[in-house]
Amino acid sequence: xxxxxxxxxxxxxxxxxxxxxxxxxxxxxxxxxxxxxxxxxxxxxxxxxxxxxxxxxxxxxxxxxxxxxxxxxxxxxxxxxxxxxxxxxxxxxxxxxxxxxxxxxxxxxxxxxxxxxxx
Amino acid sequence: xxxxxxxxxxxxxxxxxxxxxxxxxxxxxxxxxxxxxxxxxxxxxxxxxxxxxxxxxxxxxxxxxxxxxxxxxxxxxxxxxxxxxxxxxxxxxxxxxxxxxxxxxxxxxxx
Numbered sequence: 001x002x003x004x005x006x007x008x009x010x011x012x013x014x015x016x017x018x019x020x021x022x023x024x025x026x027x028x029x030x031x032x033x034x035x036x037x038x039x040x041x042x043x044x045x046x047x048x049x050x051x052x053x054x055x056x057x058x059x060x061x062x063x064x065x066x067x068x069x070x071x072x073x074x075x076x077x078x079x080x081x082x083x084x085x086x087x088x089x090x091x092x093x094x095x096x097x098x099x100x101x102x103x104x105x106x107x108x109x110x111x112x113x114x115x116x117x118x119x
Numbered sequence: 120x121x122x123x124x125x126x127x128x129x130x131x132x133x134x135x136x137x138x139x140x141x142x143x144x145x146x147x148x149x150x151x152x153x154x155x156x157x158x159x160x161x162x163x164x165x166x167x168x169x170x171x172x173x174x175x176x177x178x179x180x181x182x183x184x185x186x187x188x189x190x191x192x193x194x195x196x197x198x199x200x201x202x203x204x205x206x207x208x209x210x211x212x213x214x215x216x217x218x219x220x221x222x223x224x225x226x227x228x229x230x
Contacts, residue, residue, distance in 0.1 A: 046121050046208065046221055047157075047224070048221065049218065049220065049221065052218065052219075062218075063216045063217045096165075100219075103152075103170055103212075104153040104210075104212035104219055105153070105155035105170035105210065106157070106165070106167060107167050107170070109165055112164050
């Protein structure tokens with residue numbers, strides 16, 4: 001059974017760096033063809049794709065957030081980490097990690113983690 | 120403002136059919152068969168309903184179907200049920216550097 005689970009702080013202060021971890025189960029990011037993405041959703045608003053990392057360590061970022069995001073993986077722990085620098089209250093959102101398939105669709109999602117940016 | 124355009128809301132009565140549109144450009148919806156649809160209940164994670172325009176994952180009711188014409192993709196739900204009341208999002212690959220774009224979401228109400 002494929003599962004993903006996000007973890008990280010619920011509250012961060014403006015200008016700080018946010019670090020989120022996605023723990024994978026039921027599949028390994030070291031397996032050829034596997035890919036994981038991060039997606040966020042501000043309260044009451046639409047989904048927004050953030051980043052993707054592939055089994056071979058290829059990385060892709062949202063154009064609008066590229067300068068602030070870093071995605072990485074720890075294959076020994078089967079985890080994916082997303083860092084976002086210089087956070088602002090507009091970054092308040094539920095952050096999801098999801099497995100992304102070759103057809104650019106997300107077939108399994110984590111439960112999400114609500115991150116609030118506030119002083 | 121989302122890259123793909125969806126109606127903010129839609130409604131229909133139980134048993135009826137409804138179609139939700141998702142309009143993009145030739146750089147995303149119109150140029151590739153990489154459109155997917157997600158159902159989201161309040162406070163829950165999205166669930167994949169349709170992928171690659173027309174394919175249904177195992178376990179998804181055959182009342183859900185997808186199609187595409189030009190730059191507009193559509194999700195059709197037939198035989199509406201109360202449990203179909205949710206938000207629906209479309210997504211597409213895009214040849215711009217952003218890679219994946221979402222629609223603004225459609226809130227479906229089953230009257």
